[in-house]
Amino acid sequence: MSVRAHDGTPFDLNVSVAIVGGGACGLVAALAARDVGRDVMLFERDPAPGGSTAMSSGMIPACGTRLQRDAGIDDDTPERMAADIQARARGEADQDLLDLMCRASGPAIDWLTERHGVDLELVTGPLHPGHGRHRTHAPPSHDGKDLVAGLAAAARQAGVDIVCDARVTGLITDGGDGRRIAGFAVERPGGETESVGCAALILASSGFGGNPDMVRRHIPAVADGAYFGHGGNKGDAILWGAELGAELRHMGAWQGHGAIAVPHGALVSWALMSGGGILVNRDGRRFADEARGSSDLAPAVVAQPGGFAWAVYDAGLHESAMRFPDYRQLNELGAVRKGDDPAGLARACDIPAEDLSSALAETGLHEPYCAIRVTGGLLHTQGGLAVDDRTRVLDRAGRPFVNLFAGGGAACGVSGPAHWGYLSGNGLLSAVTLGRIAGREAARALSAQ
Ligand SMILES: Cc1cc2nc3c(=O)[nH]c(=O)nc-3n(C[C@H](O)[C@H](O)[C@H](O)COP(=O)(O)OP(=O)(O)OC[C@H]3O[C@@H](n4cnc5c(N)ncnc54)[C@H](O)[C@@H]3O)c2cc1C
Numbered sequence: 001m002s003v004r005a006h007d008g009t010p011f012d013l014n015v016s017v018a019i020v021g022g023g024a025c026g027l028v029a030a031l032a033a034r035d036v037g038r039d040v041m042l043f044e045r046d047p048a049p050g051g052s053t054a055m056s057s058g059m060i061p062a063c064g065t066r067l068q069r070d071a072g073i074d075d076d077t078p079e080r081m082a083a084d085i086q087a088r089a090r091g092e093a094d095q096d097l098l099d100l101m102c103r104a105s106g107p108a109i110d111w112l113t114e115r116h117g118v119d120l121e122l123v124t125g126p127l128h129p130g131h132g133r134h135r136t137h138a139p140p141s142h143d144g145k146d147l148v149a150g151l152a153a154a155a156r157q158a159g160v161d162i163v164c165d166a167r168v169t170g171l172i173t174d175g176g177d178g179r180r181i182a183g184f185a186v187e188r189p190g191g192e193t194e195s196v197g198c199a200a201l202i203l204a205s206s207g208f209g210g211n212p213d214m215v216r217r218h219i220p221a222v223a224d225g226a227y228f229g230h231g232g233n234k235g236d237a238i239l240w241g242a243e244l245g246a247e248l249r250h251m252g253a254w255q256g257h258g259a260i261a262v263p264h265g266a267l268v269s270w271a272l273m274s275g276g277g278i279l280v281n282r283d284g285r286r287f288a289d290e291a292r293g294s295s296d297l298a299p300a301v302v303a304q305p306g307g308f309a310w311a312v313y314d315a316g317l318h319e320s321a322m323r324f325p326d327y328r329q330l331n332e333l334g335a336v337r338k339g340d341d342p343a344g345l346a347r348a349c350d351i352p353a354e355d356l357s358s359a360l361a362e363t364g365l366h367e368p369y370c371a372i373r374v375t376g377g378l379l380h381t382q383g384g385l386a387v388d389d390r391t392r393v394l395d396r397a398g399r400p401f402v403n404l405f406a407g408g409g410a411a412c413g414v415s416g417p418a419h420w421g422y423l424s425g426n427g428l429l430s431a432v433t434l435g436r437i438a439g440r441e442a443a444r445a446l447s448a449q
Helices: 024-035 051-055 066-070 078-088 095-115 144-157 212-218 236-244 294-302 315-321 325-332 342-349 353-361 426-448
Strands: 003-005 013-020 040-043 136-138 161-163 167-173 181-187 193-203 254-261 278-280 309-314 337-339 369-381 392-394 400-406
Touching (some): 013 024, 013 181, 013 426, 024 040, 024 095, 024 144, 024 193, 024 426, 051 426, 078 095, 095 426, 144 161, 167 193, 193 236, 193 426, 212 369, 254 294, 278 353, 294 369, 309 315, 309 353, 315 369, 337 342, 342 353
Parallel strands (some): 013 193, 040 161
Antiparallel strands (some): 254 369, 278 309, 309 369, 337 369, 392 400
């Protein structure tokens, strides 16, 4: 079942605001709906909340936050932030949606940190490519698992019911013109199914990176490449929406990453590139401007001979990366090759010394050097359901569904139509800002009914 009309059978369970998906979007939406005083139930298919959010570095861009002001940054504005994101998207992001997210970003971070005690810091150091100000906020560990843990603890504390091992398998309309959702079906691990009635439904089950058929259809360029996001993100919300007649936008948009350690399969932080590191291929040659950012460069890395490249940096960058558990683990696993000079690094990586020396001579890197073998891949998709300024899902005529909301990876993002439009942080920007708006609006819509 995907979408069906309600046949009048009483639901097994009823709730005011229901949420599908326990990543950043769902958890933030749940908190926001609880703030309005509604009973909220979140349904997550896995044994615990997490999703792609838990696999990420938890980096959320936001402007005008207290953390920025504390760091002396008092000239960041929604307009400046939107201009940075739009520049990366080559003017193809929906301007209204972008303005909405940027305006909502600072208040959302202040609300999470001050009202709900979620532990976030402002990330300083080299600016992330494309961001004109230090505006990335993350858990101190720079680990998305800690972001999920903080959000889930806050949600439980606020009285959100988080139901795990509960896969939503389809929506139930109220039987009228199909514009109102009456409930949905949930499958439990034993295979039994429950029906849940809801007054409002928020789709926070992310995009379709974990659905090979959808990837092949919408992003053929990466159909045979590696996917490094959450396997449970199978595009369910988008499929239900399409069946209901919702508008889908920018389905070819995705976030890639051009530095995934091989064979370890772990993300290497792009901060090594922003800090002055370079990418060279197995011939020791540079092949792209690293300032284009990790998403834009993902296909370029895969296109190199052998499908890989070396991320090359120096001992100073290595030391600062050692603060982070993921990098420390890569180091312990032997992924970080080292050389006292270009010739030593070339030997460690089995690449021609002469070309590597020339490449390094053009950088500001200092001996000794380090390198990690990397490839590129798909992290998550950025296209999805079109929503209005209250995050209500829109149909193909631009009319909102009455009580159906979406955010995060389930909704269309602000990265334009392809991978090159993704500015770092666009994923969690959408999850956090649209999640908060969705929770608030879904809860408020009930008062108006
Ligand atoms: C390795 C990696 C690194 C990244 N780094 C960053 C970063 O630093 N900054 C940034 O902004 N973005 C980053 N991203 C992207 C970011 O993680 C996503 O954009 C963001 O997490 C999306 O949040 P979400 O809540 O919409 O989805 P998710 O966090 O993926 O959560 C969706 C949840 O829905 C559940 N679900 C799916 N279908 C169903 C169903 N039918 N029933 C019940 N539950 C369901 C899933 O199990 C999942 O838990 C990264 C992504 C990856 C993979």
